[in-house]
Amino acid sequence: MAFTLPDLPYARTALAPHISEETLNFHYGKHHQAYVTNLNGLVAGGPLENASLEAVIKDSAGDKAKAGVFNNSAQVWNHTFYWHSMKPGGGGKPHGKVADLIERDLGGYDEFVKAFKAAGATQFGSGWAWLVYKGGKLAITKTPNAETPLTEAGTAPLLTMDVWEHAYYLDYQNRRPDYIDTFLSSLVNWDFANQNLADAGA
Known part of the structure; x- marks a missing residue:
């Protein structure tokens, strides 16, 4: 087959109890x-x-x-x-270049959290919330269904959060905001974001 399922970067038990x-x-x-x-x-x-x-x-x-x-x-x-975009023991405040750019472009970590939560919570139905690097600046965006910033010229995805129901329903039922809170507090992989930022030439 031309395409295969990539390996997870951790064991299937590694994100518990946040994602089972x-x-x-x-x-x-x-x-x-x-x-x-x-x-x-x-x-x-x-x-x-x-x-x-x-x-x-x-x-x-x-x-x-x-x-x-x-x-x-x-x-x-x-x-x-x-x-x-997730890792065991992840979450919390960012570090490195992405932290500097969140401060510069998004008004600081607390404002980033508000905007990222809003992107995830207000994506109607299925979709994704993204942190991207575009035009020399960080931005927060959301896409419906399978849409991806990868198709936008000059846009480099740094992180994503899946807000399709199958991403969280077994663990959080209909409580999407609780899942989003947990993603930010306990799962987000800032090392990955920094690597993607470096790869984008930032």
Whole structure:
């Protein structure tokens, strides 16, 4: 197969009690795997069969005839990025360059928290909240369904939080705000954000 399910960067038990092994068994083992399986079926024998995941996403973005390819490829990428946006013992205030830019561009950590929580809580239905680097500055954005900042020229994703219900429902039921609070206080991986910032040339 052209695409395979990437390994998690930690054990399925590693984010407990904030995100349970049961959630990861379903979210990673079932949902993420299904996107990979579907994508392989959609590109098999075609011109995108041996393309990179990023190339498939950019080729299919905005093309209604390739909506299935885009939705599955973008969800494979978004989920992989999301797993790395968390780590055991994560959360709390940032450090390094991303901390400096949060202060400069977003009004400080407390204002970042308010804006990021709002992005996640007000994304109607399924989607994602993002911290991105765009135009030399940090910004907070949200995308519906499988949409991703990866398709926006000059935009580098730094972190994402999945707000599809399957990301949190087994652990938090309908309490999306509690899940968002926990993501920020106990899970967010600032080392990953700093690495993505460095890769973007910041």
